[in-house]
Every structure is written in structure tokens, then in C-alpha cells.
Amino acid sequence: MKNEINIGLLGFGVVGSGVAKILHDHQDDLSYKLGVPVKIKKVLVKDTEKERDTELQRDIFTADLDEIIDDPSIDLIVEVIGGTSEAKQAIERSLLSGKGVVTANKDVMAESGLELLKLADENKSDLFYEASVGGGIPLIRTLEDGLSSDRIRALTGIVNGTTNFILTKMKHENKSYEEALAEATELGFAEADPSADVDGIDAARKMVILSSLAFSTEVRMEDVFVRGMKDIKPGDLELAEQFGYTVKLAGSAKKDDNGIEVAVEPVFLPNSHPLSSVNNEFNAVYVYGDAVGETMFYGPGAGSLPTATSVTSDIMAACRNLLLGVNGKRLHAPQHTCKVKKDSQKFGRYFHRISVKDKVGVLTRLSAVYSKFGASLATVIQHPNKHDGGADLIMITHEISRQQHLDIMDELKNTEDVIDVLSHYRIEGELS
Amino acid sequence: MKNEINIGLLGFGVVGSGVAKILHDHQDDLSYKLGVPVKIKKVLVKDTEKERDTELQRDIFTADLDEIIDDPSIDLIVEVIGGTSEAKQAIERSLLSGKGVVTANKDVMAESGLELLKLADENKSDLFYEASVGGGIPLIRTLEDGLSSDRIRALTGIVNGTTNFILTKMKHENKSYEEALAEATELGFAEADPSADVDGIDAARKMVILSSLAFSTEVRMEDVFVRGMKDIKPGDLELAEQFGYTVKLAGSAKKDDNGIEVAVEPVFLPNSHPLSSVNNEFNAVYVYGDAVGETMFYGPGAGSLPTATSVTSDIMAACRNLLLGVNGKRLHAPQHTCKVKKDSQKFGRYFHRISVKDKVGVLTRLSAVYSKFGASLATVIQHPNKHDGGADLIMITHEISRQQHLDIMDELKNTEDVIDVLSHYRIEGELS
Structure with missing residues (x-):
């Protein structure tokens, strides 16, 4: 010895x-x-x-x-x-x-x-x-050992401290994206070139590592749908709050009989979800296992x-x-080949914020677009829009596929009186 | 093989x-x-x-x-x-x-x-x-492996699902203790004889296990200060909320150069503390390590x-x-002998709710008690008390020792115009 x-x-x-x-x-x-x-x-x-x-x-x-x-x-x-x-x-x-x-x-x-x-x-x-x-959070170990007997179904994570710091400052201190980023840089939470963080690349890499392990398969970067935080528009965080949600740049990985889906994108998380109160530079990963149910692991994501x-x-x-003398005795070969779901197999609720001309019949025309693609709506709210005499329409769908969401987005852009689809979010972390 | x-x-x-x-x-x-x-x-x-x-x-x-x-x-x-x-x-x-x-x-x-x-x-x-x-939370493993390189300084835990369920129902649904306990029993979260849970014994056992491991020492049941939830008086939860706190039956274990202290008691937790939003039958343990800083592990505590x-x-x-062939190769002998701190070495802030006769000079007499034992006050608030023409005084101390707190309690009971010390809580989870 x-x-x-x-x-x-x-x-x-x-x-x-x-x-x-x-x-x-x-x-x-x-x-x-x-x-x-x-x-x-x-x-x-x-x-x-x-x-x-x-x-x-x-x-x-x-x-x-x-x-x-x-x-x-x-x-x-x-x-x-x-x-x-x-x-x-x-x-x-x-x-x-x-x-x-x-x-x-x-x-x-x-x-x-x-x-x-x-x-x-x-x-x-x-x-x-x-x-x-x-x-500092022992996540790999937890997936390998602590939850080794369970079958992981889903994993949602705030795995990038920089973007979480920025979003926290924007929400709780009403800072602009630029101000919050400047503060993050000053405190050493953001690098001189923050693009890997704000574009979601850093989080995507971590989701590749976590989802490969959780699902015992080989997930690659190109399997991850990535959308950075640049699509977050002024006013979105306040709107989210009005509906009881918090905007987070979250990684999500899910598995069902059709395969897996892994994404990094800004999402709406219900305020009751434990991840919604993970603030500043902290990270947390929420794991949903067949047997264990919900668990969450929280701590400093860097430093x-x-x-x-x-x-x-x-x-x-x-x-x-x-x-x-038992080094090298662990088998790392993945148990399953990686099958990535199609957009028509990924389900969720979506939040759409649409800028329209304030004309008679506009709501009828818009809701017809949702009907055309078989999407039913949970909430429809019209906000008068102060600066241009138009209106903002908020449409929250019931569960639809990502394909339906994309088709609706496309069709809306060509619909009469629609000025623009200002922003759109998937709602993550609700029980379905 | x-x-x-x-x-x-x-x-x-x-x-x-x-x-x-x-x-x-x-x-x-x-x-x-x-x-x-x-x-x-x-x-x-x-x-x-x-x-x-x-x-x-x-x-x-x-x-x-x-x-x-x-x-x-x-x-x-x-x-x-x-x-x-x-x-x-x-x-x-x-x-x-x-x-x-x-x-x-x-x-x-x-x-x-x-x-x-x-x-x-x-x-x-x-x-x-x-x-x-x-x-279902992999806590033992996390202390043994994930944080094995760190020196754990403190550990705060909601480790009893029954009492946490009861307190959640009392806070969020305004139920009485009896109603909440009945619901817990009905849902199978409380046993026919709930005394081990509500008296803090179950939580104390878990704190013995966790603190022994975290501090590599032998903590015994008699080393744990235990106070159950029966001392929580009607109105305490609302009062806590007014001051920005949540009442939780929490286990706490701390170590410094004087030794260790382990307790299970109802405490005031700041609403900004991650443990304060752990609700219903869920458990969570917050660990503070020298190097890692703050981490938290959350999940179902039973089932x-x-x-x-x-x-x-x-x-x-x-x-x-x-x-x-490496079974039985782990050394479990504790590294340190267990030295339990005296009450004069345990520090914290305390919340005292005192029922007094509404007379001239009562506040002067009471604050003199705090001064006598060297305790300074952070907050003093007088609430008129509707039912008996007296008043409720809220005194929140700066950091004092547990011994000072006990001495003050004793002296207050013998102070003119004090009807009763209605309730008292240690404030847990603030940065000192």
C-alpha cells in the first residue's frame, strides 16, 4: 500500500x-x-x-x-x-x-x-x-451514486451563474441588461467576452454532461436546442411577474418513450417552483426521478x-x-443510444407576446391562427400599448408541441394587423 | 467474481x-x-x-x-x-x-x-x-464524499416532514395546530402518536447522525438541546411574518473553536433564507462549509x-x-472527541414576546433587565393587546449568548407588570 x-x-x-x-x-x-x-x-x-x-x-x-x-x-x-x-x-x-x-x-x-x-x-x-x-455542488456524484438506483425522468437546472446574476439584478433591482452585465463583469462573475454565458453555450455544455449521465446515453452539443438571453425584451420580466412567473435561463432535459430533449433557453418558471428563487450567482439543479420524485441541489456555481x-x-x-487498488474499475459506457425527439414530440405550454394594430377583429384573426394549428388557449389578455396606439396581446397556450408553437409563430408574422411577435417563452416546471 | x-x-x-x-x-x-x-x-x-x-x-x-x-x-x-x-x-x-x-x-x-x-x-x-x-435526499453521501474535502462549519436542516407540513398549513392556510395535525394524520404524514415528531425527538435523532458525520465526532442524543413545537403560541407565525421571518422547526449544528452545539427547536428564519421556502412534507439541509460556502439539498423527507x-x-x-472485494475498507472512527459548548458559548439573536400591563414605565423596567445582563436590543415594539387591556412587547436582541437569554427570561418573569413571557425564539440563518 x-x-x-x-x-x-x-x-x-x-x-x-x-x-x-x-x-x-x-x-x-x-x-x-x-x-x-x-x-x-x-x-x-x-x-x-x-x-x-x-x-x-x-x-x-x-x-x-x-x-x-x-x-x-x-x-x-x-x-x-x-x-x-x-x-x-x-x-x-x-x-x-x-x-x-x-x-x-x-x-x-x-x-x-x-x-x-x-x-x-x-x-x-x-x-x-x-x-x-x-x-461546489456535488451533482455528478449525486447522479452517479445518490440517485443511482432511480430512473431520472427530467432535470432542470440553473447552471450558469453569470446569466442568473444578470437576471436577478434585472428583476429585483430593475436594472437594464447592460447595467446588470456591467455589474457582473465588475464583480468577476462575467468574463471580458461574456458571449458563451449570455448565448447559453456554457449552460448547454453543462447540460450535455448532466443529461448524458442522467440518461446513460451520449448527448452531443448539436442535440441541444440553445437560445440565449438576448431574446428577452424589455418588459418581459414584469409581464412574467404579473402572471406569477420568473424568467430564468434554464437548462432542461427530459426523457420519455419517444427519446430525449435537451434545451437551454429563457423560460417562464412558476414562482412556486424551487428554482425560481435561486438568485444571484447561485446554481441549482432540480432532478425528477421515477421513484424519488422531486429533489434539488443548490450551491455556488463557480468561484x-x-x-x-x-x-x-x-x-x-x-x-x-x-x-x-480499485482505480479504473468503473464502467462508463452508456447504456442507451441517444435518440433525440422531433419538435412534434416535445410538449409544453407557451407564452406569446404579440404587438398588434388596435383594430376591430384582430383578436378573432389571431385566435384563428391558434385554432388552425390545433392549439387551445389558456389565457388571452390585451394590453393597450402606450407608445404607438397599438396593443400588446398576451396569449398563453395549453400544452402544445414545439412544432405547433413554431408553426404559429410563422403564421402570426404573416397575419393582418400583427406588427411583430415581441417575445415568446416556454413555460417550464409546471406539473402536466 | x-x-x-x-x-x-x-x-x-x-x-x-x-x-x-x-x-x-x-x-x-x-x-x-x-x-x-x-x-x-x-x-x-x-x-x-x-x-x-x-x-x-x-x-x-x-x-x-x-x-x-x-x-x-x-x-x-x-x-x-x-x-x-x-x-x-x-x-x-x-x-x-x-x-x-x-x-x-x-x-x-x-x-x-x-x-x-x-x-x-x-x-x-x-x-x-x-x-x-x-x-430520498442523498445527504450522508454528500457529507462523506461530495463535501469530503471541506470543513463543515454549520448545518441547518428541516429534517422532520410532519412538523414542516403542520407549520406550512398553519402559515399558508391559517389552520390551527390541531387542524393541521389532523390533516397530516389523515394524509399519512403523521403517526397515530405524533409525539416523537412534534416534540422534536425524531429531528434530534437525525441531527445526531448528521452532526456526528459532519464534524467527525460522536454526538449523542443528550448533547442535543431539544424543544418541540408545542411552545409555538397562536399569533407567533403572523408576528414572525411581520418582521420578515418564517417559523420552522429546525435542526442546527455548529462548530467553532469552543466546541459544537446541536439543537432542534422552533426558530425564526429570515424569509430570504433558502430553507424558509421549504414547504409541506419536504425536507432540506443547508450546509455551510469553509471552502464551498452555502449549499442546500432538498427533497422528499419520507415516503x-x-x-x-x-x-x-x-x-x-x-x-x-x-x-x-473492497467491502469493509472504510474507516468510521471519529477524528475528534466531542466537546459540547456551554450555554455561555452559544450565540444568537433572540426574539421575545412579552405580555405586560399597560402602565407608565413598563418599557423602562423591561429594557433595564436586558441592560443588566449586557444584552443590547435591535428592535422594541409595543402592540396594544385587545383582550385584556394590557400590551404585547416585542424585543429583538442583538447577538447574545444562550445563557444571557435564559437569565433574561428568568428575570423578566419576576419583573413588575410582566404578565408572562408568551414566546421566545432564536433567530437562525442570519449572517453574523
């Missing part, structure tokens, strides 16, 4: 320095739990000369990946470089050399997760990736120490496996 | 029949994940002749525990009998015979958890108990299938260990 575990840490940014801090500060507890100490033996950085605020010895920093991969005393590689090609290569090389890997890299895991897990299985190595989704907590818990799990 | 896992199921009540149903309905998924099938080989019941709605063969039911313990083909015992002495004996005998055990028994685990875990370690067997706390999900996930974990 090994008398210590040595780690090669790739990257020393926000997460990497957090991992070093936790391993240092909690070393007594961690080595008590494992029975042996866990040490960072080498750290890969671009610039070894840079001044760093750390307890680690200066001479363990290196710019040469080979030095780490070729060190036989290193048992475990922790990849927190971020990005894709360099990180993916480093993970592959580590696994091929028989070392276990812990990664926080959602981009790599969303793009090549199953390929890398297969490589890990083939090389009798472990690959853990808890920190790739939901920062140095929260993310590092997940990485370090993965390190603990990998160490345990190494110490027991 | 084994080619199947055989289970001896002790008990076939609400949870036991749920476990049988999940193992039957999800068998394809479970055996895919494990690589081998998992079968219930024998079931212990009192009456083998009773008609049961189950897919299990009738001849596997037995009233003889020996038949199960002595069957060498049975690898794993699942104890869902409930109660204490019979269940504890059965667990001990199973562990001594080298079989792994999965239990849902909070009474046994709160009373003898560490003793049984030690017995498991000595006999190289596993003892899993996820279902003993929080029904046949939710609880059975946790039991079956434990079965999966035990099976994996058996198949890998």
Missing part, C-alpha cells in the same frame, strides 16, 4: 490555487480520512518566474508537461488549465500513462467526455469531473474555493481508489 | 415493499450498472401468510431470522424493520456473520451508530444508512419510494464494494 499520494497539478489560476489552498489548510482532515498524506508534487504553469501567493515550494513549478507525465511517483493529475485542445491532450496523455485524472473542464467534458471516459476505462484509470458542472472543493473531493475519491 | 448478489430483506412494510418494487422495476438498469443481477433471496416478515401485492415469490417470505443470517449465499442484509432492539440485534448479527448491511433506521443509528460502524469495520463489512436521514431510492442506492454501493 502506498504511503502517500502525489499529485501533478496542471494550471495554477483561480481553481488551481484554490485546490492548493484546500489541500494545505485541510491536510490534517484529509490525511486522517485517507490514512496517508496527499501532496502536490509538481505544478504546471506557463511562467515559472511569476510571484505567487502560495504555501507551495517555488521549485515544484514547471513549464514542462513531460516532467510531470514522466514522473513515476505522480499518481494523479489534476487538470485545471481550462480551454480545450491543450487540456484535452494533457488529459489523454495522463490517462495513457496510467495516471488518474481529475478535471474541472466543462468544455472538454462536453465535447469529448465519453471518449475520454472510454480511454480511462481502457487504461484502468479513473477520470473524475465533478467540478465541470455546478461549481475559486467552491470549485476547488469539488476538485478536492474528486481527488479524495481518486486517492481512495488508488489506495484500495 | 460473483455472478449475482443476493439480498436478505428484513421487513416488508412501507419502505421494504418500495425497495422490492425498485429492484424489480429498475432491474435492467441496476444490473447494467453493476454488471451482475441483484436479487432478493429471502424476506423476513412476522406473518408469512398475509396477502401481499408484490412480484416476489411467496416462498421466499420467512418469519425466521436465522434462516437468513445462516444462508451463506446471502451477501447483503437490508434492515427496514424499524424500531430499536430487534433491528439493532439483527444488524449486529448480520455484521458478525460477515454480511454487509444497509439500514434505514434512524433510531438505531442515532443511538448506536458509531458502535455499529465500529463493529462493521472490525468485521470487514459495510454498513450504509443513507435512508436514515432525509428520505415509500423516496426512502427506498436511498436504500437501493446504498445497496448499489454495497454491491460495488462486494464485487470489487
